[in-house]
Amino acid sequence: MNILEVNGLSKKYANHTALNNISLSVPKQCIYGLLGPNGAGKTSLIRSITQIITPEEGEILFNGQALTPADVYKMGYLPEERGLYKKMGVAEQILYFAQLKGMSSKEAKQKTKYWLDRLELKPWHAHNVEDLSKGMQQKVQFISTVIHEPELLILDEPFSGFDPVNAQLIRDEILRLREDGATIILSTHRMESVEELCDRIALINKSEKVIEGTQLEIKKAYRNNQFDLLTTDPVEIVTTPHELIHPTQQELYGYKQTIRLKECSPNQLLEEVIKKTTVLGIQENIPSMHDIFIEAVKKGNVKELVNSNQDA
Numbered sequence: 001m002n003i004l005e006v007n008g009l010s011k012k013y014a015n016h017t018a019l020n021n022i023s024l025s026v027p028k029q030c031i032y033g034l035l036g037p038n039g040a041g042k043t044s045l046i047r048s049i050t051q052i053i054t055p056e057e058g059e060i061l062f063n064g065q066a067l068t069p070a071d072v073y074k075m076g077y078l079p080e081e082r083g084l085y086k087k088m089g090v091a092e093q094i095l096y097f098a099q100l101k102g103m104s105s106k107e108a109k110q111k112t113k114y115w116l117d118r119l120e121l122k123p124w125h126a127h128n129v130e131d132l133s134k135g136m137q138q139k140v141q142f143i144s145t146v147i148h149e150p151e152l153l154i155l156d157e158p159f160s161g162f163d164p165v166n167a168q169l170i171r172d173e174i175l176r177l178r179e180d181g182a183t184i185i186l187s188t189h190r191m192e193s194v195e196e197l198c199d200r201i202a203l204i205n206k207s208e209k210v211i212e213g214t215q216l217e218i219k220k221a222y223r224n225n226q227f228d229l230l231t232t233d234p235v236e237i238v239t240t241p242h243e244l245i246h247p248t249q250q251e252l253y254g255y256k257q258t259i260r261l262k263e264c265s266p267n268q269l270l271e272e273v274i275k276k277t278t279v280l281g282i283q284e285n286i287p288s289m290h291d292i293f294i295e296a297v298k299k300g301n302v303k304e305l306v307n308s309n310q311d312a
């Protein structure tokens, strides 16, 4: 079941097309990575989903029904440009946002207490937001986004401003929120977070969706037959058709070279190499999401994905 379906969405600002016929489906309880270079249209898409802007064309379905204003209460949006009232107290501010999202005063107070404790902000509850460090302010904003237990969370660069320890804390909270049933749309330029967290990914480039799939589907499509070969002695590959990507380098335990095999299997490579030396290891170099992003966006190399259910 998809919590969100976007069909043929288009949005223009004056003469600029920010979204061009975008369609995507976000399954319930997944972490869905929304990626794209600056200016690709991600924020415009998020603002359409959260009904801040109205697209000219297309439809958005939430839990299978056309989006209504009331659905905003079931969403939590952490915008990239944070918006806290600096002169307001920490707890007071969280309570305010919670009640704005429809929580009763009693429930909002309980949850505020719970979250302040959970994110180690309890000693700061009576302080004004302006007294807090940037990271602590980010935590307040995060709590304000999740306090009403939204079905759909949209987090734009949720790790920005956090030190590694607090980034880990937020990462764990995101995973826990998914465990508890929430669906998360995560927009970030941090590819390591994408690799670590996202079940599905959509890549938007120049206002269009260019790739959508699971990490496995995307990585399978971008596999390029590259292997690291580790041997006890330097070895020149002669008969196996290949391209040398990184020439032989001495490593701690042997000699490593990176090659791309041309229309042959690693077995063929091994047959040649074991006649010459001892193989210590061979490992496929699966492209990282960072590499795939660069390949698709900079080089325009967009590959057809194969659904992993059909090709396990």
Ligand SMILES: Nc1ncnc2c1ncn2[C@@H]1O[C@H](COP(=O)(O)OP(=O)(O)OP(=O)(O)O)[C@@H](O)[C@H]1O
Pocket (backbone or CB within 6 Å): 013, 014, 016, 017, 018, 036, 037, 038, 039, 040, 041, 042, 043, 044, 045
């Ligand atoms: N209110 C607006 N008026 C005019 N143009 C706009 C407006 N909002 C966005 N745009 C333009 O639409 C395009 C898409 O912008 P958008 O903010 O959706 O991109 P983005 O993918 O979120 O980028 P970033 O990663 O930099 O946040 C950009 O070229 C931007 O300049």
